[in-house]
Amino acid sequence: MNAEFAIYLVQLLNLFAFASFAVWFVVPRLRVSSRAGALMALVSVHLGRTLSLQIYASQAAGMKVSDAFRDHVVLGDMAGWALAIIILFCLRYRSRLSVPLIWLLIAETMYDLGSSTVEGIHDGVIGTANGITWLIVAFYLPVMQVALGLTVWQLLARRKEQLVP
Secondary structure, three states: OOHHHHHHHHHHHHHHHHHHHHHHHHHHHHHHOOHHHHHHHHHHHHHHHHHHHHHHHHHHOOOOOOHHHHHHHHHHHHHHHHHHHHHHHHHHOOOOOHHHHHHHHHHHHHHHHHHHHHHHHHHOOHHHOOHHHHHHHHHHHHHHHHHHHHHHHHHHHOOOOOOOO
16 A cells, blocks of 8 residues: 555544544534524534644655645645634624634635645655654544535534524
8 A cells, every 4th residue: 555545545534533532422412502602612623624734844854745725725724723713702702603603714725625635646745744744644634524514414404403502
């Protein structure tokens, strides 16, 4: 098995495991939480997107990643982090901007994940991931994908519910 296949396999396995965990443990908690509380928990997952800054250390340590790809990853993740922190404040203070900003975060995240994946495959970066980068790709990305799905579910299923309990 080569490194590229191994990381795709671990992502798929972890996506399945985290989705199962979400169905068994997270979904029941979301159902009894207020709409704002549920959305705050799910949006908080995006605060981990600052982990993308470690790509500078990985590049310095020899990971074969172009400056353009590195900058693309960092810019996308820092934009997602900034949106998430703004959304958390909006949710905390029950702002009407909360839900539109969450939809913007979903769109930004889907674009960021999709374009980074395509660019990473094209540049052959994924097979060179190791150390912390490997852990982020193998564990954090599947968690973020599951949280993204749960966020969409909460927005659609509870669209008529007010943010104020």
